[in-house]
Amino acid sequence: MARRSGTVAVAALVAVLVLLPLLRLGQVLWQESDGAPLRALGSAGLGTAGRHTLVLAVAVTLASVPVGVSLALVLRRADLPGRAFWRAAVLLPIVVPDFVLGYSWTQAYARAGFTDTLLGVSWPGLLGPVGVWLVLVVNAAPLVYLVVAVGLAARAEPDGERAARISGAGSRTALVTITLRLLLPAVAASSVLVFVLTLATFAVPQVLGAPAGFETVTTRIYADLSIGGNPASFREALTLALLLVLVTAACVAPADALLAPRLRTVRPADPQAARSVPGRPGALRAQAAVLGSYLFLTTALPLAALVLSSVTRALGVPPTPANWSLDHYRQVLTPRTLEAFGRSLGLAVVAASLLVLLGGLVAVGERSRSGRATATLVTLTLVLPGSTLAVALLLAYGRWLSGTLALILLAYLAKLWAFAHRPIAGALDRLPADELRAARVSGAGPLTAVRTVALRPLAPALLGAWLICCLTALHEVTMSSLLYGPGSETLAVVVLNSQELGRIGPTAALSVLLSLVVAVPALLLWAGAARLRTRDAVPAPEPARVG
């Protein structure tokens, strides 16, 4: 009965959040192009933009998944020096909004940036396809890390690894045959997320790709919407957006249908101690050194550039204390922005909480074939660029909800559903029915049984999904700037409307404030998750070191 109503609810929400908006886009396009939507694709250079987008998505996925998995495996070691600090530092790029990422990298590494000023070394390739790729990889890696880390927390089998090592397997063999094998669902989930997010990415190619003439489908859509306001370019924007949806469907549907069920295993729900086989101190120190250098170059320097910009009175003056000022913070902290912040925070919390519920429902439903189709469906709105998703929602519901917070909330739910679903799916296993039954037989009510048996191992994944949705919603700008009305301005809308987006100082200040607002509770939550994971952990006996 409960399952039935869950299925009905998910089906209804898929219709409201995904199908109806997409169908309205398709319908408008069909009507206005006289039944030949592809004719809307007249102008030059589209093929190139499409190729760039696909190659970029594949290249970013191929590079960021190994990086993210390595981060998760290294940071899993409790005996890694400075582990708590590294675990927080790795996640920092997630709190930086996309629209200042490109800037922070140019400020760190391009002409007249940090390295140029201090060492006389700059990297011209940053403003081009390779730069776009690298920045996207570095910023996708924390997402992969998060998905894989929560997967590890729920699925790791230290006993299995120990058994393998004791039976004579080398550490590499144990890694490949036990640890990575168990991680496959999380790896698959994060690969899908990164692939789709890269298809949809806009701000980084816009800033770093433009100087090299590197166009993608999303920058093309933005150009179509920006220039002229005529129906022909609007049609082209819609066509391109729907092509992105088709490409996503073509790539993700087979993966979801064929791969997902094969990756799962039936496992007992009891999360084992996450403590893994200890490593050699030398190897650990080397790992910490590599990790530290990686984070210094990819996270610390660009973020330092951002923080310094927020306190430096103008662009292009040296970021020395003589030039420091809090003007940018004063511009950002006004009564209007504080009111909007309350609204954004409320929206983000409501959206993230609903999303975890929705994501969990889809993940649970993946046992059936139709459930796996649902998993693919909710990914389709993730690939729509914010501008076109907002247009789709206006087309579907604008008549009644235009300018309301409800429409912005719908947009967040539609955009981030897959964001919540994939991390949960990556951690979920088919629980043996016996455990739930045992709980029921022992007198637990249905809710208690689910909470104590099924939800317990999933807690880190649920928290991770909640966190990432909340963060993304908090600094979302494209959709809210298109959907807001009187009384529903979000924080980013108020800050970015006061001045043009090109003003780096206030935008940097906003990012820093958001990072602080987010980092503190995030760290608390993360610590909470770690405690949940290890509370029941039985101290494992020191295994005999073999080989």
Add this chain to the structure above:
Amino acid sequence: MTTETAGGAARKTGRGPRRRTALGAVLLLAVAACGGQSRGQEPARSLTLYTCLSDESIQPIITAFQGRDDGGHVDLFRAPTGELNARVAADARSGGLKADVIWGCDPLTVQAFVDQHLVGGWTPSDADAIPAQFRTEDYVGAHILYMVAVYRTDVPAPTSWADLAGGDYQALAVPDPSVAASALGALGWFAAEPRYGVGFYADLERAGAVQVKTPDDVTTGVAQGLYDAGITTATSAYAAKDDGSPVDVVWPEPGAVAIYGPVALATHSARSDVAKSFISFVVGADGQKVLAESGSYPTLPGVGGPPVPDGAPIVSPDWAAVGADKDAILAEYRRIFGG
């Protein structure tokens, strides 16, 4: 959290029937709990304004208008041109345009709305005071963006546009005319000017120019030191200079290119007195003064405004020609900057 939570469910009624899906109602309730704004009775005289002007420029205008006898309440939707276009396009396909007045940042966009019969058909009777090159029968220019040269103070100042391609600069930036209408206006003017032509952009490219997306990106890049000089709007270049960035501004010969921002009445609001009063106010002497004081360049002569150097040359593109030749000019331009 804001303090205004209780009773926060009363919100914009919109033009459509007050029908809500059950889901919409549930979500509304959920969101009302996280801070909405209580909006009492809609004032009798109110209008909805869509604009791409920044808050810094538009808020003083709205405040001044609301304080006038012939004024009224203004509901504002402000967004960059791309988002503004998308909202208008979505409105037009879901129950009709929800704005009574559109105040755009370039004539091409507003002309496209006229061609779709969304706006136009009325201008104030005293619009004649605005120079003829800044108005048509459907809309009147209310503010101007000037495309000028911005350069770093550690390189020589250009005096003409041609100087930018003269070899004094290692790295130059131009805004993308397929994204920013102001950049397209400049391209259109250069293309039609015999001494320049689209070939001017080829000269720039050979001199080390790259294309970035918007004029603001040009200003940021030059201020940051990524580029030595570039083509951008006077407003953003002066803002960077005023902040203290090591940049300066030149209005090069034969002239800074003027891009005007037209204000137009929505066709469905043809009988709205308050919308018409708003437009009259904005292009009249009072409104133009408020605009000038808030840092935008007004279209009405003699009102003042942000700095224009003495004797600074100014030129205007032929917008009808730019609109008609857009695709051909852009195609020629793309052969130079790719993309």
